[in-house]
Amino acid sequence: MSNFPFVPENPKNGISRRRLLGGAALAAPAVAGLALTRGSESAVAESPHRAGHAGHSEFPHATFASGRSVDHKSNGFHPTELLRDFDYGKTRRLAGGRVLREWEIVAHDREIEVAPGVKYEAWTYNGRVPGPTLRAREGELLRVRFVNASEHPHTMHFHGLHSALMDGMPGIGENRGGGQIEPGEDFTYEFDASPFGLHLYHCHVAPLAAHIARGLYGAFVIDPKAGRPEADEMVMVMNGFDTNFDLANEVYAVNTVGFHYVDEPIQVQRRSPVRIYLVNVLEYDPINSFHIHGNFFNYFPTGTSLQPTEFTDTVIQGQAQRGILELEFPYDGDYMFHAHVSEFAELGWSGFFRVGDPSRMPAAAAASMYCDLPWGKGSPA
Amino acid sequence: MEAGARAERGLGGGLPAWALGVIPLALIAIAIGGFALLGGPGLGDRSGPPIEEVAIEQTVLRPGEIELTLRNDGPDPVEVAQVAVNDAYAPFVADGGREIGRLSSTTLRIEYPWIEGEAYEIFVLTSAGGTVEASIPVASETPENDVSFFMLMALLGIYVGVIPVSLGMLWLPFLRRLGPSWMGGLIAFTVGLLAFLAIDAGLEGLEIAAEAPAAFGGTGLVFVGGLVAYLVLAGIDSYLSQRSRAAKGSGASSAGAAYLALLVAIGIGLHNLGEGLAIGSAYAGGALALGAFLVVGFAIHNTTEGLAIVAPLRDEARPGLARLLGLGLIAGAPAILGAWIGAAAFDPSLAALLFGVGVGAIVRVIVQLAPAMRDPEGRLLYPVSVLGILAGIAALYLTGLLVSV
Numbered sequence: 001m002s003n004f005p006f007v008p009e010n011p012k013n014g015i016s017r018r019r020l021l022g023g024a025a026l027a028a029p030a031v032a033g034l035a036l037t038r039g040s041e042s043a044v045a046e047s048p049h050r051a052g053h054a055g056h057s058e059f060p061h062a063t064f065a066s067g068r069s070v071d072h073k074s075n076g077f078h079p080t081e082l083l084r085d086f087d088y089g090k091t092r093r094l095a096g097g098r099v100l101r102e103w104e105i106v107a108h109d110r111e112i113e114v115a116p117g118v119k120y121e122a123w124t125y126n127g128r129v130p131g132p133t134l135r136a137r138e139g140e141l142l143r144v145r146f147v148n149a150s151e152h153p154h155t156m157h158f159h160g161l162h163s164a165l166m167d168g169m170p171g172i173g174e175n176r177g178g179g180q181i182e183p184g185e186d187f188t189y190e191f192d193a194s195p196f197g198l199h200l201y202h203c204h205v206a207p208l209a210a211h212i213a214r215g216l217y218g219a220f221v222i223d224p225k226a227g228r229p230e231a232d233e234m235v236m237v238m239n240g241f242d243t244n245f246d247l248a249n250e251v252y253a254v255n256t257v258g259f260h261y262v263d264e265p266i267q268v269q270r271r272s273p274v275r276i277y278l279v280n281v282l283e284y285d286p287i288n289s290f291h292i293h294g295n296f297f298n299y300f301p302t303g304t305s306l307q308p309t310e311f312t313d314t315v316i317q318g319q320a321q322r323g324i325l326e327l328e329f330p331y332d333g334d335y336m337f338h339a340h341v342s343e344f345a346e347l348g349w350s351g352f353f354r355v356g357d358p359s360r361m362p363a364a365a366a367a368s369m370y371c372d373l374p375w376g377k378g379s380p381a
Numbered sequence: 382m383e384a385g386a387r388a389e390r391g392l393g394g395g396l397p398a399w400a401l402g403v404i405p406l407a408l409i410a411i412a413i414g415g416f417a418l419l420g421g422p423g424l425g426d427r428s429g430p431p432i433e434e435v436a437i438e439q440t441v442l443r444p445g446e447i448e449l450t451l452r453n454d455g456p457d458p459v460e461v462a463q464v465a466v467n468d469a470y471a472p473f474v475a476d477g478g479r480e481i482g483r484l485s486s487t488t489l490r491i492e493y494p495w496i497e498g499e500a501y502e503i504f505v506l507t508s509a510g511g512t513v514e515a516s517i518p519v520a521s522e523t524p525e526n527d528v529s530f531f532m533l534m535a536l537l538g539i540y541v542g543v544i545p546v547s548l549g550m551l552w553l554p555f556l557r558r559l560g561p562s563w564m565g566g567l568i569a570f571t572v573g574l575l576a577f578l579a580i581d582a583g584l585e586g587l588e589i590a591a592e593a594p595a596a597f598g599g600t601g602l603v604f605v606g607g608l609v610a611y612l613v614l615a616g617i618d619s620y621l622s623q624r625s626r627a628a629k630g631s632g633a634s635s636a637g638a639a640y641l642a643l644l645v646a647i648g649i650g651l652h653n654l655g656e657g658l659a660i661g662s663a664y665a666g667g668a669l670a671l672g673a674f675l676v677v678g679f680a681i682h683n684t685t686e687g688l689a690i691v692a693p694l695r696d697e698a699r700p701g702l703a704r705l706l707g708l709g710l711i712a713g714a715p716a717i718l719g720a721w722i723g724a725a726a727f728d729p730s731l732a733a734l735l736f737g738v739g740v741g742a743i744v745r746v747i748v749q750l751a752p753a754m755r756d757p758e759g760r761l762l763y764p765v766s767v768l769g770i771l772a773g774i775a776a777l778y779l780t781g782l783l784v785s786v
Binding site: 118120250343346347 | 462463468470472473474479504506509512
């Protein structure tokens with residue numbers, strides 16, 4: 001369901017009053033011919049007040065047009081599922097007792113819907129944008145077999161500690177099958193899981209901005225040896241889409257589909273720890289940010305320290321910057337989260353957390369804490 | 382000659398003339414039909430992504446709502462997916478449907494709390510990810526097209542069209558006091574005024590045409606309009622002069638003067654139609670504040686047009702008041718009509734065509750007037766006439782400074 005935000009069911013009050021005012025203001029100058037100029041000036045002076053008032057009540061915030069939604073099935077991935085989808089790969093123990101963790105990642109060209117009705121020719125890892133969230137534990141041996149089934153050359157460039165051959169960098173290692181991986185070819189990257197923290201991977205073929213912006217990126221989580229405390233964990237990759245290829249994004253989002261978590265708020269429990277792995281891969285804009293309503297979080301930049309550096313409600317990230325957010329929601333209700341670069345927020349990078357279950361509350365209580373939206377009235381999506 | 386006639390007989394055989402005319406048509410129809418049925422053999426599919434060309438035809442602002450009329454100007458259908466105002470997606474309803482076929486149009490009603498006096502940039506995102514951009518330089522509520530609005534536009538037309546042109550005609554008694562040697566100079570002055578109007582209208586027409594959908598002709602419409610107007614007026618002219626010769630009209634010179642005055646009035650009227658159109662659409666679009674200054678400016682500007690109409694009448698015995706009034710209305714009243722069209726149903730293609738018509742009409746009038754400018758030796762350009770033309774251009778240029786919209 002993407003009919004957000006609703007058009008109020010009975011907007012008649014505001015409109016009829018405005019019509020009346022508008023008519024009166026116009027009639028004046030025509031009746032009194034000599035008052036032509038003065039009449040229209042007074043109409044001008046009145047208008048901003050009217051326009052401002054009447055408009056805002058019908059416009060809670062920016063949104064896509066109602067009546068259609070993104071076809072997640074044909075996209076092949078669903079942002080709500082993708083949020084908590086961690087890909088642990090396949091593991092087996094090596095002779096020395098060390099864990100070997102393996103994945104196979106295939107690059108495909110694929111048309112995806114990034115906003116209701118808006119198609120984009122994406123380049124994907126495993127058919128989804130962002131690519132799978134690869135998750136390992138510090139000290140393991142990692143092996144990623146990369147198959148290029150796209151029509152274009154690609155690589156997988158991991159942020160982490162590894163040798164030059166494993167860097168996924170065109171021009172380095174072609175003589176050993178690495179470097180730039182041409183269509184139809186494959187290569188296996190092998191490196192240690194180090195350092196622990198939140199990282200990312202992306203294609204590094206030139207033109208770089210185009211290869212990244214097309215969708216070739218994903219989060220890469222390395223857990224510390226001792227693990228992290230139990231929490232409701234989720235991945236948010238802040239991205240955008242330059243649908244008309246003018247080097248500026250038309251659609252902004254977390255996990256690809258603009259306003260998705262407005263249509264389907266992220267369900268969480270009150271007073272229960274939540275951990276967000278937040279990665280910024282946004283191309284063409286120098287910074288991105290994350291802000292949460294009615295709450296504060298501990299922030300662990302790059303996740304490489306177990307001590308938070310900040311207790312805040314807003315963080316700014318440049319491209320490829322990332323960090324871990326830990327928080328709890330003290331109250332029930334709907335809480336917005338969005339880029340505090342307001343432009344991005346209004347072009348799709350907005351969502352809601354839904355704390356508690358409105359359907360288990362008295363209607364009056366629910367109505368005051370949850371969005372007055374079609375999905376807010378009945379059962380959550 | 383003979384060889385050609387023989388060849389014709391050889392090709393046509395004994396067929397009647399009509400059959401010879403129809404056969405090529407039938408063959409063309411068969412060829413086109415076959416080509417279409419076979420899907421354009423040999424051409425293959427068109428490669429590349431769909432071409433999206435969409436023109437914004439009209440922008441209307443109501444409290445809390447922005448309405449855009451889009452016309453698909455390209456070869457492929459275009460589907461409107463989303464709309465953002467000042468970099469914020471906004472809910473909208475497409476009255477003509479979201480899918481726009483070739484040359485069709487749709488109207489988007491966008492819910493947005495715009496604020497008077499601010500500027501807005503809108504982008505319409507298509508299903509293919511393309512964008513169509515519209516800009517509102519200064520937001521202001523679009524007047525409703527009700528009776529009072531039409532009265533306002535009529536009043537505006539009278540202010541800037543009928544009244545000043547009629548006032549300008551009051552110079553007639555003054556002109557009559559001037560010696561006959563002034564006649565050439567006066568006509569030259571009129572020619573100068575008209576030349577300025579033609580250039581002005583032509584440029585304005587081209588400017589508007591640049592925003593019009595290319596599929597309907599774009600800037601070409603200005604030239605087509607001009608050519609059509611010129612030819613139609615020339616045709617009417619030759620028909621009328623033929624008739625008057627047949628009727629052996631007495632007092633040929635006086636009838637000629639009246640006729641010239643009528644022509645000038647028609648040319649100026651067509652120009653004022655375009656001017657009214659521009660004023661009406663600018664007012665409706667909020668780009669024009671109807672200040673007293675602007676109305677006064679247009680009035681002074683157009684007063685000189687009245688002078689142009691009466692200049693040929695200088696030597697006429699005694700033109701009736703009714704006829705003078707009629708001339709004033711012919712020249713001035715189209716401003717009212719133009720303001721109505723411009724405010725209620727502004728269409729850049731139509732406007733471009735009408736501006737072209739104005740230019741063609743004026744050029745025709747200049748051609749008509751030019752002989753009356755000759756001095757006794759038959760010269761067209763001599764010091765007095767050149768000064769007159771320059772004075773005419775200067776008069777409109779200077780008064781035009783008052784109305785640079």
